[in-house]
Amino acid sequence: MSNRVFAAAAFAIALAIAAASQLITNEFFFSAAYTVLLYVILATAWNILGGYTGYVNFGSAAFFAIGAYTTVALFYAFKAPLFVTIPAGTAVAGLAGLGLGYLTLRLRGVFFAIASLALAVVLFTFVVNWDFVGGARGAYVMQPAEVPFGLKRYIHLLFAIQVLLAATALVIARAIETSTFGRGLAAIRDDELAAESAGVPTLKLKIISATVSGALMGMAGTTFPYYLSYIEPSSAFSLSYAVNSIAMPLIGGMMSWMGPLIGAVLLGTVQQLVQVTISSAWNLLIVGVLLVLFVTLAPNGIMGWVEAWRQRQKNR
Amino acid sequence: MEISTALLLNAIIAGLLLGGFYAAVSVGISISFGMLDVVNIAHPGFIILGSYIAYIVNTHFGVDPIAVSLLLSPLFFLLGMALYRVYYLCFEKRGQESLRGLAFFFGILFITEVALILIFGVDYRTVKTAYADTTLRLGVVDFPLRLVVPFLVSMAMVVGIQLFLTHTFFGRAVLAVAQDQLALRLMGVNPVRIKELAFALSIATAGVAGAFLIVIQPVEPSIGREYIGLVFAVCVLGGMGSIWGTLLGAFVLGLAESFTSTFFGPSWAPAVSFGLLLFALAFRPAGLFGR
Numbered sequence: 198m199s200n201r202v203f204a205a206a207a208f209a210i211a212l213a214i215a216a217a218s219q220l221i222t223n224e225f226f227f228s229a230a231y232t233v234l235l236y237v238i239l240a241t242a243w244n245i246l247g248g249y250t251g252y253v254n255f256g257s258a259a260f261f262a263i264g265a266y267t268t269v270a271l272f273y274a275f276k277a278p279l280f281v282t283i284p285a286g287t288a289v290a291g292l293a294g295l296g297l298g299y300l301t302l303r304l305r306g307v308f309f310a311i312a313s314l315a316l317a318v319v320l321f322t323f324v325v326n327w328d329f330v331g332g333a334r335g336a337y338v339m340q341p342a343e344v345p346f347g348l349k350r351y352i353h354l355l356f357a358i359q360v361l362l363a364a365t366a367l368v369i370a371r372a373i374e375t376s377t378f379g380r381g382l383a384a385i386r387d388d389e390l391a392a393e394s395a396g397v398p399t400l401k402l403k404i405i406s407a408t409v410s411g412a413l414m415g416m417a418g419t420t421f422p423y424y425l426s427y428i429e430p431s432s433a434f435s436l437s438y439a440v441n442s443i444a445m446p447l448i449g450g451m452m453s454w455m456g457p458l459i460g461a462v463l464l465g466t467v468q469q470l471v472q473v474t475i476s477s478a479w480n481l482l483i484v485g486v487l488l489v490l491f492v493t494l495a496p497n498g499i500m501g502w503v504e505a506w507r508q509r510q511k512n513r
Numbered sequence: 514m515e516i517s518t519a520l521l522l523n524a525i526i527a528g529l530l531l532g533g534f535y536a537a538v539s540v541g542i543s544i545s546f547g548m549l550d551v552v553n554i555a556h557p558g559f560i561i562l563g564s565y566i567a568y569i570v571n572t573h574f575g576v577d578p579i580a581v582s583l584l585l586s587p588l589f590f591l592l593g594m595a596l597y598r599v600y601y602l603c604f605e606k607r608g609q610e611s612l613r614g615l616a617f618f619f620g621i622l623f624i625t626e627v628a629l630i631l632i633f634g635v636d637y638r639t640v641k642t643a644y645a646d647t648t649l650r651l652g653v654v655d656f657p658l659r660l661v662v663p664f665l666v667s668m669a670m671v672v673g674i675q676l677f678l679t680h681t682f683f684g685r686a687v688l689a690v691a692q693d694q695l696a697l698r699l700m701g702v703n704p705v706r707i708k709e710l711a712f713a714l715s716i717a718t719a720g721v722a723g724a725f726l727i728v729i730q731p732v733e734p735s736i737g738r739e740y741i742g743l744v745f746a747v748c749v750l751g752g753m754g755s756i757w758g759t760l761l762g763a764f765v766l767g768l769a770e771s772f773t774s775t776f777f778g779p780s781w782a783p784a785v786s787f788g789l790l791l792f793a794l795a796f797r798p799a800g801l802f803g804r
Binding site: 247253300304314319323325326478485486493 | 552554599603609611612613615616617619620621623624626627628630631735738739741742745746749780781783784787788790791794795
């Protein structure tokens with residue numbers, strides 16, 4: 198399937214889902230589905246650098262929060278609407294990815310990983326001390342009273358936007374995967390030294406990959422302040438975003454765009470259920486345990502099983 | 514703002530005392546990350562675990578937390594051996610340590626944190642010690658014993674580790690693992706075994722550092738995260754795997770944090786270590802005292 202056909206199909210499906218969701222009357226569905234889709238975007242974005250390029254980013258929460266706080270800052274400063282803040286937040290997070298990548302991707306991969314964690318803490322401290330966006334007290338971003346497109350409630354609009362953003366992330370991920378750029382990334386992942394010797398401009402590709410990945414993570418955060426109407430630093434920078442965006446691609450499988458999607462939908466749905474039925478601390482424990490189990494016992498994730506099964510069918 | 518001499522002196526002394534504690538916190542990372550090339554991001558998790566064990570024994574039996582941690586360090590040693598076994602079999606042996614090994618340790622860190630939250634909740638816990646409320650005064654300078662005691666024990670531990678690494682066969686083997694594993698094999702030493710024991714030693718220091726931590730300040734499960742940046746900052750600043758470098762890096766960080774909280778306010782302190790780390794990685798990745 199060519200990328201153009203895939204993109205058309207993805208957006209058609211996204212619009213269909215957004216339209217069909219209007220038949221659903223259960224309001225919990227929208228907030229749960231919004232969160233699961235948020236994880237689809239985060240996991241897909243993480244996988245561009247993590248799965249395709251082989252560099253671990255522990256700072257997903259930082260990029261996510263950059264998106265969220267760009268929305269807050271623009272809203273406070275200019276009452277900027279979502280169609281402005283979404284691209285703005287995406288761009289700022291992309292710039293952060295570019296900067297972090299430029300500074301640390303020349304070093305061994307582990308330094309990038311540690312620096313990404315460092316970025317999360319530095320930005321957290323910065324936001325806590327930044328009074329314009331509410332500092333440690335948090336900021337209120339009221340959902341507009343009027344909902345466009347004849348939708349019933351604002352969360353319906355957020356859900357529809359989130360479906361489209363998730364489709365965008367998946368289209369970008371798949372386009373990267375099938376391009377020369379993506380093959381360059383795979384070469385870096387498999388053997389960076391060999392790639393460099395073969396003439397792959399490794400540093401440039403890594404930095405572009407970090408930029409795209411960071412931008413998409415930021416995109417996931419841009420609608421978040423509206424979703425809660427209230428945002429505070431410790432929820433925006435929550436470690437659970439970092440853990441989930443690593444766990445989901447690992448569990449789904451890191452080699453293709455489908456892995457993070459499967460991982461995010463599965464793990465995200467399970468978490469929504471556990472959060473309602475048991476407690477949110479337990480649901481984090483489950484994510485952590487699943488992450489460790491999969492990474493030790495099934496390093497290629499669910500897609501790895503599918504792949505192995507296909508191979509066996511072929512050889513039969 | 515006028516800076517008085519007393520304020521300045523106090524900031525320096527507090528920074529040095531804090532630095533001594535940071536040395537204990539990071540010496541384990543200098544061993545595991547700096548020498549063995551095992552990127553154990555879960556290290557702070559074991560520090561907090563050490564804090565909670567010291568807390569439990571202290572509240573139930575009234576034993577001094579630092580004494581508890583020293584007595585129980587063999588347990589942490591065994592835990593470290595087991596953890597390295599899993600890490601070696603699942604990642605190092607298959608050559609997957611760079612991505613999946615990192616994710617593994619991240620998962621372990623997360624599990625310890627969440628498990629401690631489930632058991633103890635998010636309340637801050639403190640211990641009772643004979644010396645916690647005493648402060649010695651020399652002229653205008655304060656020496657709070659809750660910082661002095663961990664400082665002294667930490668110095669003893671770090672110097673002890675340095676002597677052990679440079680003066681025993683095992684210690685030299687650890688240093689050799691970092692340099693040339695093949696040569697070590699030819700000398701009839703199994704590098705995996707050496708790494709296992711050295712990694713166990715690094716986890717044992719985490720347990721002791723945890724007891725220091727809870728003597729110095731109240732502890733809750735998620736403060737471990739703040740120490741991730743700190744331990745790696747110290748390790749990188751100190752030039753990766755040099756124990757004296759670690760000590761110097763720890764003092765640099767202790768002073769930097771102490772000055773930041775004295776002159777800019779404590780809410781900025783957490784950014785110091787991470788900021789220094791980002792700075793070091795960007796401009797001087799070999800560390801301040803790197804070879």
